[in-house]
Structures are given as C-alpha cells and as structure tokens.
Amino acid sequence: MTHRLLPLALATALLPACLAQSPSAPAEQPLTAIPWSPSLDLADMDRAADPCVDFYQYVCGGWMKNNPIPPDQAAWSVYAKLGENNRQFLWGILEEDAKLTHRTPAQQKIGDYYAACMNTDAINARGLAPLQPELDRIAALQDRKQIAAFLREGADHRGLYFLGAGAEPDPKNAGMMIVGIEAGGLGLPDRDYYTKTDARSQDIRQHFVAYMAHLLALAGEPQVQADQDAAAVMKIETALATASLTRVERRDPYNTYHPMKIDAVDALIPALELSAYLSQEHVPDSVLANVDVAQPKFLAALQTELATESLDSIKAYLRIHALNAAAPSLSSVFEDARFDFYSKYLRGVPQMPARWKRCEGQVDRYLGEALGQEFVARTFAPDTKQKVLVMTDQIEQAMQQEIENLDWMSPGTKQAAIAKLHLVDNKIGYPNKWRDYSSLAIERSDYFGNVLRAHAFDEKRDWTKVGKPVDKSEWFMSPPTVNAYYDPQMNDINFPAGVLQPPLYDSKEDDAPNYGDTGGTIGHELTHGFDDEGRQFDGQGNLKDWWTATDAKGFEDHISCLRDQFAGYVIVDDIHINSKLTSGEDTADLGGTLLAYLAWKKQTAAMHLESSDGFTPDQRFFVGYAQWACENERPENLRVSAITNPHSPGKYRVNGIVADLPQFQQAFGCKVGQPMVSAKVCKIW
Secondary structure (H helix, E strand, C coil): CEECCCCCCCCCCCCCCCCCCCCCCCCCCCCCCCCCCCCCCHHHCCCCCCCCCCHHHHHHHHHHHHCCCCCCCCEEEHHHHHHHHHHHHHHHHHHHHHHCCCCCHHHHHHHHHHHHHHCHHHHHHHCCHHHHHHHHHHHCCCCHHHHHHHHHHCHHHHCCCCEEEEEEEECCEEEEEEEEEEECCCCCCCCHHHHCCCHHHHHHHHHHHHHHHHHHHHCCCCHHHHHHHHHHHHHHHHHHHHCCCCHHHHCCHHHHCCEECHHHHHHHCHHHCHHHHHHHCCCCHHHCCCEEECCHHHHHHHHHHHHHCCHHHHHHHHHHHHHHHHHHHCCHHHHHHHHHHHHHHHHCCCCCCCHHHHHHHHHHHHCHHHHHHHHHHHHCCHHHHHHHHHHHHHHHHHHHHHHHCCCCCCHHHHHHHHHHHHHCEEEEECCCCCCCCCCCCCCCCCHHHHHHHHHHHHHHHHHCCCCCECCCCCCCCCCCCCCCEEECCCCEEEEEHHHCCCCCCCCCCCHHHHHHHHHHHHHHHHHHCCCCCHHHECCCCCECCCCCHHHHHHHHHHHHHHHHHHHCCEEECCEECCHHHHHHHHHHHHHHHHHHHHHHHHHCCCCCCCCECCECHHHHHHHHHHHCCCEEECHHHHHHHHHHCCCCCHHHHHHHHHCCCHHHHHHHCCCCCCCCCCCCCCCCC
C-alpha cells in the first residue's frame, strides 16, 4: 500500500501526528466550517526566485516563510495544515456529540469515546491500575513454556508483542483472504536504528535504553533493576532487528512471500504455538496449509531468543512493551515519558499536542467511519465526487496512450499493462457501505476499557475475514484523512473526502491548478500500480510476473535513471536520499505529474485559455502542482525520514520532477544548463 503523503507515525512506537498552535496564540476553538484556501496562492510564492534555478523556492518560498512549524509538530506542510482544519472541524462534531441528549448509536459511540478520553482527571486518578492486570500476568510467569498461553490469552486486546498476525489477501490468489504473519517486536522506528554504527545511532540507542528503564521505574521497579532489564531488552531487540529485512528488501514482494503449512510454522517457532493461537481465533482448517510468513529468518531468530534468553529478560521485554503500548492511554506521567522520547528527542518536537487533538485522533483511529459519516455529510458535495471521477478517467486514458507509445515495451506486455489499467477500481470520497460498530461497547467512564474493546473489535473483525473472499469495497483510511493510496492487491486507488478539500481540490477553481494538484495525485496513485513494487502484481492483484525478461530489463534501465538522479540529493547534513527506498514514490511523482498534464491538455484542448495572475495556463498548472508540496521540517525529523520514509522531501518531489519534464521547461523558458533542466532526462511511464 503506497501513499502520496506518508503519515509521520506509521510505526507502532511513534505517536500519531497531531497539530497545534504556539502557546502565545489565541485559544483554539472548534470550527463550524473548514476554512477556504486558494488552490493557487500567490502569497505562498517567492517571485524573487528564478523558477528555472529553484522552482520549489519560487512556488513555496512565501509559504515556508509564513508557516513555521507548530511547537508540537515534527513537520508542517500544506497537507498537514488542511489536516489541522479537518481535525478542528471534527473537534466541533465530537464536542457536540458528547453533549447531545438524543443521539444516534454512532453519535453515542464517538461522543462517549471522546468524552472518556478528555476526562484526564479520571485517567490520572487511575494511574497504572488499568494495565496492572496485564503486568500481574507477566509477573506470574514461572516457566518459558507458559509464554505462548499468556500471549494467546490477551492477544485480542494487545496483539502478540513479538510479531503481527492477521488476515491478508493471498498474494497468489488475491481474491481470497489467508493468514499472514509479520515481523515486529521492535521499539525503535526501524531495524537500521539497531545496526547503524554512527554516533547519532549510538546516541539514540542509549536514549532508548534510558527511556525503557524510565518506564519500568514509573511502574515501580527499582532503578538499578530497571537499568539492567532495559539493557536486556535492548539485547533481545537488537537480535530481532539484525534478523529483519531492510525496508528496501521489503519493497520486493517476493522477499516477503513464504507460504507454509501451519505445522512448518510451528516447527520454525515452537515457542509461540501459533497453531493453537489460530485455532483460538477460529481460523478454518482449510487455510492452515497456506500461511504466509513474511520473514522466516525473523521467526527463527525470535525462537532462538525465546529459547535461550533468561525468563527474567523475556518478562522484562513483555513489561516494557506492555507499558510502551499503553502509555498514551494511561496517566500523564506515562504519556509524557513516551512523548519525551519518541517526539521530543527523536523528532525534535518541543510540545505535546493539545488533549482534544490526541482524543480526536483516537476516535478517528478506532471509529473512523462513524466519525467519517458525519464529516462527509457536512463537507463533501456530490458533484465533487463526480468531477474527480471524470478527472480520473481522463488520466487513465492518458496513461493508456503513454503505454501504447512506449518504445521499450513489447506489444504483449503493453496489452497486459493496459488490461491491468482498465481493472483499477477508483474509490472516491467514502465507502459505499459504512462499517457497522454496533457490537463495540463504548463507555463514557472507562477510557482504557474503550481502547481495549476497540482493539478487540478490530481484531475480531480482521480474523473473521480469513478463508473468505476479499471485500473489494473496504477502505483502509477514514474519510476525513488528508492522504490517498493505491493497494496493489486490491488494484484500487483511494481518495478520501478529506484530501478533496481546498486548497488541494476546489470545484470552483479553474482546471489548471486542480489538474496540477489533485490530478497529479490521481496520476501518482495510478502509477503506483506500475512502479517497481506494484508492477509485480497483475490486474487481479496476484503476485505474478506478466513481463518478458527484455521488458523487465527495460523498466529497470529506466527506473535506474531516476534512482541515480535522486541519490544525488541531500536530505539533511550529509545524508543523501536512499533512492532504492524512494524509487516507487519518485516514479509515481514523475509519472503522475506527466499524466495529469496530458489529461489537462486534452480536457482544455477546445478551450481558449487566458493568462491569469501573470501566469500562462501551463505555468498555472505547474504552480498548482508544486504548491501541494510546500513544507517545513525539523532536522531531527528529516534524519528519521531518511531511514523510514519512502517519499523524498517536498523540495525534491518538485525540483527533481520538473527537471525531467520538457513541458515544464517550455512553460517557463528554462534553458539547457540551468538546474531545472536535467542533463539526462528520466522517463518511465
């Protein structure tokens, strides 16, 4: 699953990205309407810059100057600013639903979940008590043979600690759901944090050990023992990280596809008794012969740790992971400790987000479609959906023409590519069928219990999918989300209502900036079906090689051009873009922008377009395209992104792309030798 905008906190160890204002700013209030912003804003520009030297500075210089990073954010962008507006609007909905006397079932659930989360007096008064039963069960373990039963006992509420397991589409039969087992078990954002030897990485590891010890001390463990336990846990996690695939290795879906019979899985990691766990989750016997193990080497390493590390060290691992996962839902001392490490230290964020923002994020995470229904009803006009569908169809037509005209692809592979293109499902705004939360009990007086029940609801919903046909109508983002994604196994592109708001899309705006921005996003997600990862799935979503060897080499030759180009860009300090990690997103940026431009030219071919605001129509397209990427980012966060983020920084998602587009160079009169004209033009799709 790939996205044009990657949320800052995808790892379980990181806090959700939330937005805030400076302490000196006026007190925030819920919004009754989402503020309008122009799709092409002259105030965001730096007209003193030369567009042929630094187009990003030209289009975003004013925005960067006038939009400093809020004190509780690791980064700030046009996307994040719209996300803040959406959240502040949702805040008003939640405040209202928390107070209404007569409510629908959905309003009761989101209103009471929010109210329980906002009741910090009650949360602080309970302290560690909500988690104490779990800690007591860990303390009661007398033998390592009891670990598997312990993990099964509470898995529906908190998972398996060491790894992830659940339903996934069968990579070789994408219409059916099977069991997938994923590597996990790490408290730092990526395995590279455990293996890199530079001074910064060593410092991070020292701070991480200190943070783990601090959690144990807060839970009542003597400091000397807490320090020893934290060091033991770091040793376990380092062994697991060393056995884990890198993010670049995981980009190849064949590296994470290992079908096994459940007996073979049990033989690989007998300590976890996974067959008993799957039986507990009522997994049908018919699918137990085809369990997809993403990383067998990780499971083997985990078995070694569980079999050879002392029981005390394993129990320390379980205590720390229980505390770390629960910290955002416990009293403020635990929440503050987690924030201080993951946000303040690791990402340079000086201030905790306002409580309402954290609570809104919780409701969106666990009751996203209930909250989304209210968002859609108030913000998303029916004609927007229709207009975006028309734009999507035009961009798909442009892609078909580009495929037909490729000089490096054979006719047979072109035919297969076009067949896949025609099978893409375009999902705009919100699901056709809303999720049913009626079985989820939400209590106004029990915040921690709400979190546990919500997690158990999701787990049960997930496990009931196994052995059944894939639900092609399902969404994996809530409607208010400011983001979009392509799913290679569903072969669909998804655009929530939240991302189809001004300034990213404005139905009243002229076509040039709308096609530049939203059209570019549509083209971006569509191109993901044909990037280095997505191209390995066919139109049905199956992992299948539908390329000739010559065509595959032609693709690799073309994408290598882009990889070489982006590898030359510096993110921060002396850290360059890891273009093997970002190549899928870079390919989608380049292909998506070109497709949007071609679709816009066809859409307006019969129109007499006038210059506006001092720009030609073509210039307005490219300015509209680039202004979605305006951002500011803290150096600490850039260092994290260099390891974990498959997207390049905004500056290069603009400059690196337009430098490969002759259409841009013609629009602004750029000459050979200027920075925005690549010496070697890269083109894939």
